[in-house]
Amino acid sequence: MAIAMDFDQEGILRSSLNGEVSILNPVLSTDNISSAVEGAIFNGLITFNEKLEVIPELAASWQASKDGKTWTFNLRRDVFWHDGRPFTSEDVVFTYNAILNPKVNSVRRSDYIINGQPIKFKALDKYTVQAVLPVPFAPFLVRMGMGIVPKHLLGGKDLNTASFNRRPVGTGPFIFKEWTSGDHVTVVRNPKYFLGAPKLAGIKYKMIADDNSQLVALEADEIDEAGIPPKDYERMKKKAGIKVYDYDVLLYIYLGFNLANPKFADLRVRQALAYATDKKQLVDLIFKGLASPASAPTAPISWAYNSNVPKYEYNPERAKKLLKEAGVNSLEFTILVNQGNKEREKAAVILQQQYKKVGVNVKVRVMEWSALLKIVNAPKDPKEFEAVIMGWSLGLDPDAYSIWHSSQYPAGFNFVKYSNKKVDRLLDQGRLTTDKNERKKIYAKIWQEIAADQPYIFLWYPKALTGIRDRVGGLSKPGPAGLFVHLEKVFIRNAQVRP
Amino acid sequence: MRKFVLNRLLQIIPLLLGISLLSFLVTRLAPGDPTALFIDPNIDPLELARVRANWGLDQPIFIQYLVWLKNALLLDFGRSYTTGLPVITEIGERLPMTLLLMISSFILTLLITIPVGVISAVKKNSWFDNLFTFISFAGMAIPTFWLGLMLMLVFSVKLHWLPAVGNLALPLITMTIGSLAGLTRYQRGAMLEVLNQEYIRVARAKGLPERVVIFKHALRNALLPTITILGLSLPDLFGGAFVIETIFAWPGMGRLGVQAIFQRNYPTIMGIVMLSAILIIVGNLLADIAYAIVDPRIRYEKK
Numbered sequence: 001m002a003i004a005m006d007f008d009q010e011g012i013l014r015s016s017l018n019g020e021v022s023i024l025n026p027v028l029s030t031d032n033i034s035s036a037v038e039g040a041i042f043n044g045l046i047t048f049n050e051k052l053e054v055i056p057e058l059a060a061s062w063q064a065s066k067d068g069k070t071w072t073f074n075l076r077r078d079v080f081w082h083d084g085r086p087f088t089s090e091d092v093v094f095t096y097n098a099i100l101n102p103k104v105n106s107v108r109r110s111d112y113i114i115n116g117q118p119i120k121f122k123a124l125d126k127y128t129v130q131a132v133l134p135v136p137f138a139p140f141l142v143r144m145g146m147g148i149v150p151k152h153l154l155g156g157k158d159l160n161t162a163s164f165n166r167r168p169v170g171t172g173p174f175i176f177k178e179w180t181s182g183d184h185v186t187v188v189r190n191p192k193y194f195l196g197a198p199k200l201a202g203i204k205y206k207m208i209a210d211d212n213s214q215l216v217a218l219e220a221d222e223i224d225e226a227g228i229p230p231k232d233y234e235r236m237k238k239k240a241g242i243k244v245y246d247y248d249v250l251l252y253i254y255l256g257f258n259l260a261n262p263k264f265a266d267l268r269v270r271q272a273l274a275y276a277t278d279k280k281q282l283v284d285l286i287f288k289g290l291a292s293p294a295s296a297p298t299a300p301i302s303w304a305y306n307s308n309v310p311k312y313e314y315n316p317e318r319a320k321k322l323l324k325e326a327g328v329n330s331l332e333f334t335i336l337v338n339q340g341n342k343e344r345e346k347a348a349v350i351l352q353q354q355y356k357k358v359g360v361n362v363k364v365r366v367m368e369w370s371a372l373l374k375i376v377n378a379p380k381d382p383k384e385f386e387a388v389i390m391g392w393s394l395g396l397d398p399d400a401y402s403i404w405h406s407s408q409y410p411a412g413f414n415f416v417k418y419s420n421k422k423v424d425r426l427l428d429q430g431r432l433t434t435d436k437n438e439r440k441k442i443y444a445k446i447w448q449e450i451a452a453d454q455p456y457i458f459l460w461y462p463k464a465l466t467g468i469r470d471r472v473g474g475l476s477k478p479g480p481a482g483l484f485v486h487l488e489k490v491f492i493r494n495a496q497v498r499p
Numbered sequence: 500m501r502k503f504v505l506n507r508l509l510q511i512i513p514l515l516l517g518i519s520l521l522s523f524l525v526t527r528l529a530p531g532d533p534t535a536l537f538i539d540p541n542i543d544p545l546e547l548a549r550v551r552a553n554w555g556l557d558q559p560i561f562i563q564y565l566v567w568l569k570n571a572l573l574l575d576f577g578r579s580y581t582t583g584l585p586v587i588t589e590i591g592e593r594l595p596m597t598l599l600l601m602i603s604s605f606i607l608t609l610l611i612t613i614p615v616g617v618i619s620a621v622k623k624n625s626w627f628d629n630l631f632t633f634i635s636f637a638g639m640a641i642p643t644f645w646l647g648l649m650l651m652l653v654f655s656v657k658l659h660w661l662p663a664v665g666n667l668a669l670p671l672i673t674m675t676i677g678s679l680a681g682l683t684r685y686q687r688g689a690m691l692e693v694l695n696q697e698y699i700r701v702a703r704a705k706g707l708p709e710r711v712v713i714f715k716h717a718l719r720n721a722l723l724p725t726i727t728i729l730g731l732s733l734p735d736l737f738g739g740a741f742v743i744e745t746i747f748a749w750p751g752m753g754r755l756g757v758q759a760i761f762q763r764n765y766p767t768i769m770g771i772v773m774l775s776a777i778l779i780i781v782g783n784l785l786a787d788i789a790y791a792i793v794d795p796r797i798r799y800e801k802k
Contacts, residue, residue, distance in 0.1 A: 019758070020754070020755075020758055022579075022581035022582045023581065023582050023583060028583065030536075030537055030581075031581075102549055103553065105550050105553055105554075105583075107534070107537050107539075107542050107546050107547065107550060108542070109543075109546050109549075110541065110542055110543030110545070110546045111541055111542075113543070160553075160578075160583050161578065161583050161584075162583075165582070165583055166582075166584070180750060181589070181592040181593055181750060181755075182592075182593055182596075182750030182751070182754055182755060183665060183748070183750035184665075206664065206665065206748065207748060207750070208664055208748040209745050209748065209754065209757075209758070210745050210746050210748070212648055212746075213648075213651065213663065213664060213745075213746050213747065213748060216648070216651045216652065216655060216656055216663045216664075217655075217663045217664045217748075219656045220651075220655040220656045220659070220662070220663045222655075222662055222663055222664060368761075369531075369536070369761065370529070370530065370531025370532075370535055370536065370761065370762075370763055371529070371530040371531055373531060373535045373536070373538065374530035374531045374532075374535060375530070377535065377538075392540065393539075395540070395541055400540065401540075402540040402541070402543075403540050411544045411545070412544055413538065413540045
C-alpha cells in the first residue's frame with residue numbers, strides 16, 4: 001500500500017470548546033470549558049448517569065452513619081494513575097484537603113464547609129476514606145464528584161502554580177497528550193481504564209471562541225460537535241451529515257426585581273408585571289418552541305420540581321387593575337441585560353412592548369457581563385439597579401439557600417434582597433433533612449412561596465442544542481447530563497482503533 | 500544619526516511609565532473584578548474575598564501599582580489569575596502566532612501596495628486604476644468580522660479549499676484586505692503628487708527612459724508617506740488581530756487579550772498592553788529611522 005494508514009488519527013473525536021481552556025486541575029478550574037476536558041482525564045468518587053442520579057466511580061460503594069454525619073467510601077482497588085502508580089485513599093484525602101487549604105485559590109472550598117466548619121477527611125486504610133460532617137447535610141453526596149488529583153505528583157507543591165496544571169495526570173478514560181495554548185488540547189485513550197478501554201483513539205478539543213465560527217467549522221466538517229444557536233436550529237437540522245439534538249437542562253431564565261428599590265417593594269406591582277408578561281409569546285418569538293415558559297425557581301427535570309405554584313397567566317386587564325390598586329399611575333424602569341446574549345436582548349425588547357400595553361415604560365440597557373454583575377451585585381445606590389434578566393444554572397441538589405435566604409444579602413447571591421421568614425426556615429430545614437421524599441415536600445413549599453412573591457418573574461426553561469456529525473456513535477441518551485455521559489463508549493464509525 | 504536614535508530611545512522611558520500608570524488605572528477602574536464571574540450559588544462570597552486577598556487585590560490601588568511596577572522593572576509581570584502561569588510565559592506562547600500573522604500580512608500588503616499604487620498613479624483613470632479604487636473603497640467599508648465570515652462560508656463550507664479555523668490562509672487574506680485598502684490609496688496619491696513635480700519633468704526632458712524616471716526618481720520620494728502610514732498603522736494591526744484571531748480561532752495574543760479583558764485578568768491585560776506599547780513604539784522608531792535613511796533632509800533635532 002502506498003499510503004500507510006494512520007489508524008489512530010482515524011479514531012479521533014474532533015470536539016470543540018466555546019472558549020479557552022485555562023487550567024487542567026479540577027481543584028482550581030472555575031470555568032466549564034476546562035471542566036469539559038477534565039471530565040475526560042479525571043474521575044470523582046461518584047459521578048452521574050443520564051438521569052443525573054448518583055452512581056459510583058472511584059468509590060465502589062459508600063455508607064452513611066445513622067446520624068447522617070459520618071460517611072464511609074470504599075474505593076475501587078483496580079484504579080491506576082496514568083503514570084502507572086496505584087490510586088489510593090491518600091489521593092482522595094489529599095485532594096479534599098487541598099481544596100480546604102486557604103492558600104489554594106480554589107473557589108470550591110465553600111462546598112466542603114458546613115456552618116463554618118470544614119468536613120474532615122481521613123484515610124482509614126489504603127482503600128477506605130471517611131468524611132465526618134459537623135451536621136447532617138443533604139447536598140453532601142452530590143458534591144463528592146470533584147475530580148481526584150494524585151498526591152504523589154502534587155504533594156508538597158504549590159498547587160496554584162504547579163506545572164501539573166498544564167500537564168495533568170488523572171485516572172480517567174483518556175490520557176493527557178498535548179496542549180497548544182489557545183488552539184487545542186489532545187487526549188489519547190487509556191487502554192487500562194477501569195470501566196473498560198475507550199473505543200475512541202483520542203479526543204482533540206479545538207478551541208473556537210466565536211459561535212458563528214464554531215458553526216462554520218461544523219458545517220465544513222472540521223469538527224464533530226458544536227453548540228447550535230436557536231436561530232440556526234432549523235437550518236442545521238436540514239444539513240446532510242449532521243444530526244441536531246435538543247434536550248432539557250437544569251437552568252431557568254428570569255427577570256429579577258431589586259426589592260430594595262421602592263418601585264418594586266409593593267407585591268401588587270410585581271404581580272401586575274407578572275400578569276402583563278406573555279411568556280408564551282416570548283418563547284414562541286425567540287425560540288420557536290425550543291424553550292418552555294417557566295413558573296418557579298427550579299426546572300422540570302429536577303427531582304424537586306413541582307408545577308403546583310401560582311402561575312399568573314397572561315392577563316393585561318388584571319395587571320392594569322393591580323397597578324391602580326397599588327396607586328401606581330406611572331411606572332418606568334430599566335432592564336439590564338448582558339451584551340452578546342442575543343436571546344436575552346430580544347426578551348428585553350419583547351417585554352418592553354408587552355409592558356407598554358399596561359402603561360409601564362421600560363428602558364433596556366445592554367451591558368458587558370462583568371460590568372452588569374458589578375451593578376447587580378453591589379449597587380452603590382439601590383436606585384442604580386432596578387431589574388435584570390439573568391439565568392441560574394441549577395445544581396443537582398435543589399438547595400437554593402444562597403439565592404433565597406435573607407442572610408445572603410448583601411454578601412451572597414440574594415442580590416434582589418428577597419426576605420421571607422417562612423422561606424428562610426424551610427431552606428434551613430431542606431438542608432438538614434436527608435429523606436428525599438421529605439425534602440421534595442419542603443422544596444415544593446419553597447417554590448410556592450417564592451412564586452407567590454414574584455421577586456423574579458420566571459421567564460423560560462431553555463434547551464441545549466447540539467449538532468453532532470453522523471460519523472460519531474455511542475452517544476448517551478440526550479438529557480441534562482449531555483450526550484457524552486459514557487465517554488469510553490463513544491466511537492467513530494468505520495474507524496479502526498489499535499487495541 | 501546615532502544621537503538621533505539615542506534621543507528617541509530616551510524618550511521612551513517616561514512614555515512607557517505613563518502608559519503603564521494609565522492602563523493600570525483604566526483596567527482597575529473598569530467595573531467588575533476577576534472573581535465577579537464566579538456567580539455560582541454554591542460559592543460562598545467569603546471564599547471570593549479570600550481569593551482576592553491571595554491575589555493582593557485587597558490592597559489600595561496605588562500600592563498595587565507600585566508593587567506591579569517594582570516587579571515589572573525586574574521583568575516579572577506576575578501570574579495570570581486563570582491559568583496560574585507567569586504572564587511572560589503565557590504571552591510568549593501566543594506572541595509568535597500573532598507576529599506570524601502580522602508580519603506576513605505586512606509583507607503581503609507591501610508587495611501589493613507598491614506596484615498597485617504606482618501603476619494606478621501612472622495609468623490614472625485606466626480600468627486598472629478604477630478597479631483598485633473600487634476594491635479599496637469596498638475594503639474600507641466592509642467590517643472585518645463580516646469579511647472573515649464570508650470568506651469562511653465561501654472557501655471552507657462551499658468550496659472546501661481552505662480550513663475555516665486554525666489555518667493561516669484565511670486570517671491572512673482578511674487582514675491584508677483590511678490594511679491594503681487605505682494604503683494603496685496613499686501610495687497612489689503620493690505617486691501622483693511626485694509625478695507632477697518639476698524634477699520629474701526635468702528627468703523626462705533629459706530623455707531618461709520612463710522606467711528609470713518612475714522607479715528611481717519618483718518612487719523613492721513617493722515611498723515616504725507609505726512608510727509613515729505603515730508605522731502608524733501598527734496599532735490598527737494589533738486591533739485587527741483581536742477580531743481576526745477570535746473569528747478564525749487563531750491562537751494568538753489578541754484572543755488572549757480579549758479573554759483577559761472579559762475575565763478582568765489584570766496581570767495578563769497589563770502584560771499585553773505593555774508589550775503592545777513597546778512593539779508599537781519600536782515600530783514607530785523604525786519608521787522614523789527608515790524615513791531618515793530614505794530622505795537625508797529629515798534628521799530631526801539638528802541644531
